Amino acid sequence: MTNKSLSVHRAALVAGAALLLGTLTACGSGGDSGASSAQTLSGTAAPATGGATTGSAIASVTASASAPGTTAGKTTLTVGEPSSAASKSRCHTSELRASVGRNDPGAGQENFPIVLTNTSSRTCTVHGYPGVAFLDASGKQLGPDPVRGWGTPKTVTLAPGRSAWAGMTFSNPGVSGAHAATPATLLVTPPDERDPLKVTWTGGPVPVSGNASTVRLMVFAPGTGS
Template identity: 60%
Template sequence: MVYTPRSTRHGALLVGTVAVLGLLTACGNGKDVHSAPPVTASGTAAPATDASKSPASATSGTSAAASTPTGSPVSPSAPATTASPGGGKTTAAAGSRCHTSELGASVGRNDPGAGQENFPLVLTNKSARTCTLRGYPGAAFVNGSGTQLGPDPRREPGSPVTVTLKPGQSAWAGLTFSNPEISGAKTGTPTSLLLTPPDELDHLTVAWSGGPVPVSGSSSSVSLSVLAPGTGP
């Protein structure tokens, strides 16, 4: 047996204790030297939501204004388009209605039949532009002093159509009444006929040469048809 002095054993024990303490300190210093580096995931971030928008605008997914396929705003007052004879589309000019100042008026030849008197009332475009007429004209018989004779003509049933008039072209409406000599209605003899284009306030004055017209009685009704292209049947 080898004898080890007391001082030598004490020194060895001290060295071993220091080594153990150093190992414990290295393991518990809070630093993990073997920790894996952070992992970054790829992807697309969701867009931020604007909290200032109302719930309706944020969730509806629609715009307050309609748009064309190209994204251009559509004006509510954009002019309407109509089909052209060539199959394309043309834009109707705003305010294309014929005005009284652009028209001339005349009364065509009587075409009597079955006790009826039938006069075409003709409106002709005398302006330099193309314009339109649609519906019924207004008409009234007047005497030499401008007093109206009889009531306004009644409107015959019909389907109004838009009549496009190039410069010089005409549209007509039929004025019809029973022959007073056959109907026995009270008559008056006008000097003029006042003809008002559709949707206009001003009238055109046409000399009347068609003789007596019914102004009262059970068979005194005078009627008007819708406007049609041309100058008469």
């Protein structure tokens, strides 16, 4: 049942990416505001967790222990600085391992899950978007900073050894005609953190300039995305 749910989730990502690309081509960067609006996201600085909300927004969902996967409790939203409890529960870079899962291509799109795994001995949380940057062999960034795609950030609780994933999608440069380069490394910055994690990139060429060169990121969800 879990594998079926993840397959549906990734299929929705592929379909949604194609739809979003068409919408942005028509509306440009000044389209509708809201959680689905694309926003510039630094590859090395900590990404804000509140989507389109100004400032740092922490949303915590208390779910019923007797009904895993449901939202049976209350949802609270704090705008401004993260609370002390949220800060203490957040997963720090030193407690995580980053990896890139299997590509799930479709409709001219390349779709990779960016996975963060809790390697510490405590339970911690991630909330929002990762920071991402492609680097060449000399450490120079390739292409512009990715932008945020659609999705409503939710707090994902990670017990030791558990993972969360965020989708990363871009047009295949061989199809779109964008100028491409093959990165050596992918930098991944966990939400609200400043220190990135380095992952060897084996996913082939990525678009770095020209038509359809935008890389988009999705919010974190439980699991590995595969």
